[in-house]
Amino acid sequence: MSVSRLCTRLIEALIVFLLVFMVVIVFANVVLRYGFNSGIHLSDELSRYAFVWLTFLGAIVTFRENAHVNIETLVSRFGRRGRLVCMGLTQGVVMICAAAMVMGTLRLHPLNATMKATVSGIPMSWVSDVLGVCGAGIFLIAAVRLVAILTGRISQSELDAFAGQNLSEDHQ
Amino acid sequence: QIGEINIKMSNGLNAEHPIGVGTEAMNACLAAGSEGKVQVTPYWSHALGSEAEAVQSLRAGLQEMMIEPPSAHFGIEPALGVFDLPFLFDGETAVDGALDGAFGDHIAAKMEPHGLVVLGFWEHGFRHVTNSRAPIETADDLKGLRIRVMQNKIFLDTFDRLGANAIPMAWGELFAALETKAVDAEENPIAVIDAAKFFEVQDYLSLTGHVYAPLMVSYSKVLWDKLSADEQTLIRSCVAAGRDAERAEMRSRNSATLQKLRDAGMQVNELTPEALSAMREATAPVYEANRDTIGQDTIDALNAALGR
Amino acid sequence: MTILVFLGTLAGTMAIGVPVAFALIFCGMALMLFMGVGDPQIIAAKMVAGADSFTLLAVPFFLLAGELMNAGGLSRRIVNFAVVGVGHMRGGLGIVTIFAAIIMASLSGSPSADTAALASILIPMMRNAGYNVPRAAGLMAAGGIIAPVIPPSIAFIIFGVAANVSITGLFMAGIVPGLLMAVALTVAWLIVSKKEQVELLPRQPWSVKLAEARKAGWALFMPVIVIGGIRFGIFTPTEAAIAAAVYALFVGTVVYRELDWRELYGVFLQAGKTTSVVLFLIASAMVSAYLITLANIPAELSTYIEPFLDRPKLLMLIIMLLVLVMGTALDLSASVLILTPVVMPIIKQAGIDPIYFGVMFIMNACIGMITPPVGIVLNVVSGVARVPMGQVIRGVSPFLIAQIALLFILIAFPELVLVPLAVLR
Ligand code: NA
Ligand code: NA
Numbered sequence: 001m002s003v004s005r006l007c008t009r010l011i012e013a014l015i016v017f018l019l020v021f022m023v024v025i026v027f028a029n030v031v032l033r034y035g036f037n038s039g040i041h042l043s044d045e046l047s048r049y050a051f052v053w054l055t056f057l058g059a060i061v062t063f064r065e066n067a068h069v070n071i072e073t074l075v076s077r078f079g080r081r082g083r084l085v086c087m088g089l090t091q092g093v094v095m096i097c098a099a100a101m102v103m104g105t106l107r108l109h110p111l112n113a114t115m116k117a118t119v120s121g122i123p124m125s126w127v128s129d130v131l132g133v134c135g136a137g138i139f140l141i142a143a144v145r146l147v148a149i150l151t152g153r154i155s156q157s158e159l160d161a162f163a164g165q166n167l168s169e170d171h172q
Numbered sequence: 173q174i175g176e177i178n179i180k181m182s183n184g185l186n187a188e189h190p191i192g193v194g195t196e197a198m199n200a201c202l203a204a205g206s207e208g209k210v211q212v213t214p215y216w217s218h219a220l221g222s223e224a225e226a227v228q229s230l231r232a233g234l235q236e237m238m239i240e241p242p243s244a245h246f247g248i249e250p251a252l253g254v255f256d257l258p259f260l261f262d263g264e265t266a267v268d269g270a271l272d273g274a275f276g277d278h279i280a281a282k283m284e285p286h287g288l289v290v291l292g293f294w295e296h297g298f299r300h301v302t303n304s305r306a307p308i309e310t311a312d313d314l315k316g317l318r319i320r321v322m323q324n325k326i327f328l329d330t331f332d333r334l335g336a337n338a339i340p341m342a343w344g345e346l347f348a349a350l351e352t353k354a355v356d357a358e359e360n361p362i363a364v365i366d367a368a369k370f371f372e373v374q375d376y377l378s379l380t381g382h383v384y385a386p387l388m389v390s391y392s393k394v395l396w397d398k399l400s401a402d403e404q405t406l407i408r409s410c411v412a413a414g415r416d417a418e419r420a421e422m423r424s425r426n427s428a429t430l431q432k433l434r435d436a437g438m439q440v441n442e443l444t445p446e447a448l449s450a451m452r453e454a455t456a457p458v459y460e461a462n463r464d465t466i467g468q469d470t471i472d473a474l475n476a477a478l479g480r
Numbered sequence: 481m482t483i484l485v486f487l488g489t490l491a492g493t494m495a496i497g498v499p500v501a502f503a504l505i506f507c508g509m510a511l512m513l514f515m516g517v518g519d520p521q522i523i524a525a526k527m528v529a530g531a532d533s534f535t536l537l538a539v540p541f542f543l544l545a546g547e548l549m550n551a552g553g554l555s556r557r558i559v560n561f562a563v564v565g566v567g568h569m570r571g572g573l574g575i576v577t578i579f580a581a582i583i584m585a586s587l588s589g590s591p592s593a594d595t596a597a598l599a600s601i602l603i604p605m606m607r608n609a610g611y612n613v614p615r616a617a618g619l620m621a622a623g624g625i626i627a628p629v630i631p632p633s634i635a636f637i638i639f640g641v642a643a644n645v646s647i648t649g650l651f652m653a654g655i656v657p658g659l660l661m662a663v664a665l666t667v668a669w670l671i672v673s674k675k676e677q678v679e680l681l682p683r684q685p686w687s688v689k690l691a692e693a694r695k696a697g698w699a700l701f702m703p704v705i706v707i708g709g710i711r712f713g714i715f716t717p718t719e720a721a722i723a724a725a726v727y728a729l730f731v732g733t734v735v736y737r738e739l740d741w742r743e744l745y746g747v748f749l750q751a752g753k754t755t756s757v758v759l760f761l762i763a764s765a766m767v768s769a770y771l772i773t774l775a776n777i778p779a780e781l782s783t784y785i786e787p788f789l790d791r792p793k794l795l796m797l798i799i800m801l802l803v804l805v806m807g808t809a810l811d812l813s814a815s816v817l818i819l820t821p822v823v824m825p826i827i828k829q830a831g832i833d834p835i836y837f838g839v840m841f842i843m844n845a846c847i848g849m850i851t852p853p854v855g856i857v858l859n860v861v862s863g864v865a866r867v868p869m870g871q872v873i874r875g876v877s878p879f880l881i882a883q884i885a886l887l888f889i890l891i892a893f894p895e896l897v898l899v900p901l902a903v904l905r
Contacts, residue, residue, distance in 0.1 A: 015752035016745060019540060026537065026722045033339070034714075041328050044340050048532050051540070055531040055763065058756020059501075067757055068499035069811045073853045075497040086496040093498045097505040097523075104524025111231050114286070115224075115247040118324050119340075124247065128528040162497060180774070217644070219773050221766075225529050232521050342535050344641065345716050348648030352713030 004064070007137075011061050018054040022047045045120045049127045056130045060137035063094075072164030080159070084149055087162045091146040094138060101135030173400040174205075179212040179407075181237040182226045183387070184343075186216040189363055190425060191239060191387065194294055194418025201410035210406065212237065231287040233394030241296050241385045242279075243324055248286045251279070251470040253462055256326035259452040261384045264423065266478055267295075271386055275477035278470065279388075289391040291411040294418045296385035297361030297426075301378050302370055305356050307441045308378035311335070311451045319357035320346055329458050330382070334451060350374060361385065363422065366429045371436040379442045382451070389415075482775040485514045486768075490818070500814045501764040508767035511775055523767050530766030531759050534718060535647065538637050540755040541721035545632075545702075545728045546588035547747045552732020552739050554699035555597040558583050561696035563605075564689050567681035573606045574619055574669040581623030582662050585630040586703035587724075589637075591812070591849055592860045595624025599864040610678045617865040618875030621857045622665055622883060625846040628812065630658030632706050632724065635842045637717065638762060638813055642769070642820040645834045647717045648710055649901075653839045655707075656900040660886055661843070668882035698731045711904070758813055765817035778825040789830045796832065796891050799823055800844055804884070807848020811856060815845040836897050840890060847883050850876050 029043035062068055075086045105128060112124035148154040185191045195214050202210045220226065220235070227245055229235035242252040254260075261267045270276070271293040280290035301308055301319070308314055315335035321327040323340040331338035339355055349355045350373040358370065365377065389411050396404065434440055443451075463471065489507040494500060505523060512518045549555050562580040569575050577598060584594045599620045606616040628635035631651035640647035693700070706724050709715040715723060732739040739747070772778070788795040806815050819841075827837050849857040852873050862872045890896055 012749055015756070016748045019544070019748050019752045019755070022537065022540065023544070023722065023725060026541070026718070027726050030715075030719050030722060033337070041325075041338075041340065044323060044534055047537060048534055051533075051537055051759075052528060052531045054540070054752060055756050055759035058753055059760040062753050062757050062760070063499075065753075067753065068501055069757065069761065069814060070497050070499040071494050071809055071854055072497060073809065074495050089496050090493075090498045093493055093506050094502050096509070097502045100505070100509060100520040100523050101527065104520035104522070107232070107519075107521040108228070108524045108528075111228060115227070116250075118243075118247055119328070127532065128524065131524055131528055215773065220770060221526065221529055225525060228525050229522075232519070232525075234517065234519060234522060341716070342533070344644055345535055345647070345718075348646040349713070349716050352648060352711060354713040354716050354719075 004141075008061055008064060011057050015054055015058050015061070018050045018057075022050050022054070025050075041119050045117050045122070049117075049122065052127050053130050056134035059134050060141070063138050064141050066161045070164075072162075075163045078163075083159055083163050084154070087154070087159060088146060088149045090162070091142040091149070094142040095146070098135040098139035098142065102132050102139065105129060105132030105135065173402045174207075174209055174406065175400075175403070177206075177210045177236075177399075177403065179210070179236040180215065180220075181212050181239060182215045182218065182220045182229075182235065183239045184218045184223060185364075186367065187214070189367055190418050190421040191294065193421040194414040197417035198410045198414030201413040202406065205406045205410065210403070227288070230390060230392040231394075233392050235392060236395050237389065237391050239294060239387050239389050242388050243322055243385070245283070245286075245288070245388070245390075249282055250465045251282050251467050253326055253466045254470050254474060255385060256324060256330075256383060257459060257462070257466075258330045258382045258455045259448070260474070261298075261478070267384055267386070268419070270474065270477035273477060275473050278473040282470070283390065284393065287393040289393050289396045291389045291391055291408055292415050293386040293388055294415050295422045296387045297363060297422060298379075298381035299359045299361055299383045299385060300365070301357055301359045301380050301382070302365055302374040302438075303357030303376050303378075304350070304353060304374050305376070307376045307439060308380065309441065309443065310447045311454055313378075317357050318355045319359065320349065320355045321359065326458060326462055327383075329461060330455050333455050333458060347373065359383075362426050362429050362433075366433060371433050371438045375437070375439060377430075377433060377438050377440045379440065380448075380451070387418075482511065482514060483777050483780055485510055486772065486775075486777060490768075494809075500811065501761045504761075504764040504768045504818070508764075508771045511768070511771040515771070515775055517774070522770065526766040526770050527763040530763035533641060535641050536637065536759065536762065538632075538647075538718045538721035539634050539758055540751060541718070541725045542589050542632050542634055542637075543754050543758075544748070544751040545721070545724040546590045546593045547751045548725065548728035548732050548739070549584075549587055549699070549702075550593060550597050551743055551747050552728060553736045554587070554696075554702075554728065554731060555584060556601060557692075557696040557736075558587075558699050559598070559601045561692045561700070563681065564684040564692045568683035570680075571666070571670050571673060572678060572680045573602060573609060573611065574616070574673055575666065577602055577616070577619050577623055578662050578665050578669065581620075581626055581665075582630065582659065583700065583703075585627040585658060586707065587632075587699065589628055589632045589634040591624045591627045591846065591857050594627045595620055595857050595860050596864050598624060599861050603865040609681075610676075611673075612676060612875075613865065614867050614871035614875035615672065615878075616875070617861045617867045617872050618877070618879055619665065619669060620865070621850050621855075621861040621872065621876050622879030623662075624857050624861070625849050625883075626658050626661050628846050629654045629661060629839070629843050631655065631710070632717075632721065633842070634758070635812055635816060635845070636838065638758075639816050639820060639838050639842060641762075642765075642817060643824045643834060643838065645838055649835045650838050650842075651707070651710055651717065652904040653835045653897060653901045654842070655904065657839055657843055657890060657897055660890075660896070661883060664882040664886040665879055668878045672878045698735050702727060761813055762817060765821075768818075769821035772821050778822055781822060782826050782829060785826065789826075792830050792832050793891060793894075795826075795830050796837075796840070796894075797888075799827075800840060800887065800891060803841060803844040804847065804851075804887075807845055808851045809854050810845075810848060811854070812842075812845045812849055815848060816841070833894075833898065835901065836894055839897055840887070843883075843890075844887055847880070847887065850880055850883075 112128050115124040223240045226238040242255045283290045317336040319336045320341045321338045328338045489510040493503040559580045562576045636650040706720050709720045862869050
């Protein structure tokens with residue numbers, strides 16, 4: 001198993017864990033509130049933070065699968081050369097955005113480390129730092145793709161997936 | 173030495189709230205003192221993001237000013253929890269004396285290391301309970317009441333101790349939840365109760381005045397330090413001018429608003445001093461439980477200001 | 481000028497295939513540079529804040545409920561119930577499709593999942609019965625897009641959060657327009673299928689109908705939980721979503737016993753991934769929304785449409801045409817997230833009811849999912865029914881026209897949305 005596949009499986013397992021955790025904790029809170037007229041005040045914060053983690057960890061895997069919504073109308077009309085140019089430019093734009101996410105998270109970290117969640121007291125940096133992980137992951141994937149394009153080693157199936165010709169991945 | 177300054181100010185209220193009058197007065201003062209070079213651009217209703225995001229933007233020097241209740245900054249400075257303690261102030265005179273004097277300075281000194289320059293305290297108001305079940309006349313009437321509170325430890329603790337079922341819920345979901353009776357009650361200042369049209373979905377307003385919330389006017393320290401002394405002096409004095417206008421408007425409007433709420437079908441009741449002191453007694457442990465978080469120095473500063 | 485920077489970078493990057501989420505971040509960065517406030521911290525702060533929302537937790541839970549419904553056999557039983565219930569009527573399986581689409585819309589908020597479920601079960605039946613398959617596929621697609629208009633609806637949740645409008649209000653307001661969409665489809669279907677020579681299904685005796693209703697009963701109880709629970713104040717929308725997910729899990733594993741552990745892992749993973757795609761888009765949209773507000777773009781825009789501000793119907797018409805054009809190329813949540821911060825201040829200024837606007841906006845953006853060139857629901861139905869895209873587009877056109885006609889009727893007569901809302905609230 002390649003490193004990237006291993007990372008993907010690991011993140012996938014984390015996604016499932018986080019979603020199960022959210023279901024359990026939010027449902028338990030609803031049951032406690034309606035059944036026993038009490039509740040876990042922590043539930044609201046913890047479920048939200050799990051949600052943030054799920055969102056940004058999942059975004060790495062879904063970027064790898066080309067599952068983020070994009071418009072392929074123009075790209076799919078181009079030939080191989082045009083598609084390669086568009087795919088290369090797209091990786092460039094994504095890398096700029098991902099780099100900004102990482103840099104922004106680094107600058108946010110000291111501020112959020114001193115900002116505590118109101119009920120749980122969790123430092124907000126524990127929540128926001130996952131965006132840096134997300135940016136780094138996406139940056140790496142896009143960089144590997146860009147290098148493959150520039151060195152002419154990009155596979156036809158990856159190019160097809162970019163141009164929306166490969167509908168095996170579920171988009172919704 | 174006064175240059176062109178556009179002060180981006182964010183808050184969660186809107187121009188119809190007395191804060192609109194305060195902002196106008198502040199802007200008139202700034203225009204007069206700077207030949208129109210300095211002005212505040214208000215972004216109402218959290219158009220630029222939540223209060224927590226505003227705190228972040230100010231500390232990072234991305235935005236100049238915010239006017240928010242202190243609860244928003246609780247995550248960075250636990251001492252601000254003092255404003256959430258129940259039954260703290262006895263009336264508006266006590267409030268003004270403390271906030272415009274040494275206690276206000278004490279709080280400002282606490283915020284400076286966090287990158288926020290506190291320029292003064294406007295008024296949000298005393299918070300009161302509205303609900304759809306029955307008037308709250310004694311502490312017992314709160315028992316089992318499903319009341320929405322802000323996501324805030326001290327508020328949750330206060331209402332739990334009064335026997336209510338405190339539910340933290342996002343502001344955006346609140347109106348619908350009251351309408352469908354998913355929650356029975358909420359608590360807010362009179363001006364907010366009116367602006368949010370809670371009178372359409374709540375039958376009873378009980379003047380518990382359990383918490384007094386100011387609106388803290390904060391400026392980004394990063395950006396404040398870049399201002400000239402003249403600019404700083406001008407802005408400080410105009411925040412004070414805005415404060416006076418806002419408080420006056422708020423207080424003159426409150427009785428008219430109460431009448432409006434009555435006309436809209438709300439039953440408004442005051443609580444007897446006995447009922448209030450019973451509530452104060454029931455919530456006394458909240459003070460003890462939070463003494464360490466808030467800090468003895470802040471509690472002492474407050475007691476001194478209140479002459480206790 | 482700022483508006484040109486905004487539109488130029490957004491359209492330019494999207495055209496070359498940049499995912500919409502990154503195009504939004506990129507256009508936010510362009511606005512930052514243009515305004516001279518460049519700081520990546522804004523991007524990080526806004527993205528985290530965008531995903532950190534308790535209200536939006538309803539999104540993964542409703543998605544999970546939808547996935548569980550399909551995997552757990554609830555969808556199949558609903559279609560069977562529709563077949564014995566209305567299969568003998570004039571229009572036959574077309575009416576079954578519309579009927580099943582309404583029921584499924586009241587269970588899930590995902591047009592793609594609903595369409596896939598409808599098409600995978602009903603297309604083979606319609607093919608065998610001699611129906612025009614591309615037209616049937618078009619009907620499935622047009623029926624599938626009712627899902628986000630009838631509650632529960634992920635699109636309403638996203639709009640409600642972005643526009644700060646009551647989600648419960650939107651849910652209640654969507655019911656009647658959603659049913660009207662079904663009526664429009666029925667009319668169109670009866671007209672275009674009049675000449676088709678197909679065998680109608682035999683009328684089933686009540687005993688069979690009851691038996692199928694009982695089998696589908698567990699599934700049919702779900703809208704009672706969701707819509708009833710919200711309407712009568714038992715749940716907030718987020719709580720209703722968790723209740724729906726747990727209920728679907730219970731029915732799929734304990735009652736129907738069609739889900740094993742391995743499948744459950746897959747279902748949770750799929751729901752989790754879809755959640756992250758939707759939420760990452762929302763988080764990215766917060767970056768551009770913040771800069772749109774900071775750059776005062778709505779104010780700039782409203783100077784252009786100043787003359788229409790006191791003619792709300794005309795203003796609605798213009799905005800709805802804009803949404804329709806954007807919808808040809810944009811996904812549902814992308815349309816909502818890009819347009820809401822720009823048009824919402826104008827809607828408020830013109831005194832248009834935000835809930836009415838929200839319902840119309842979502843309905844319109846849903847229509848965008850069946851307009852070429854980019855229509856995700858058309859892709860789904862083309863894949864499941866194995867009908868080439870070109871034929872699906874021809875097949876869907878009468879139903880597309882019917883939905884657009886309904887949209888214009890609702891612009892002309894807002895009372896059709898507002899009067900039932902006053903009763904339902
Ligand atoms: Na739905
Ligand atoms: Na489209």
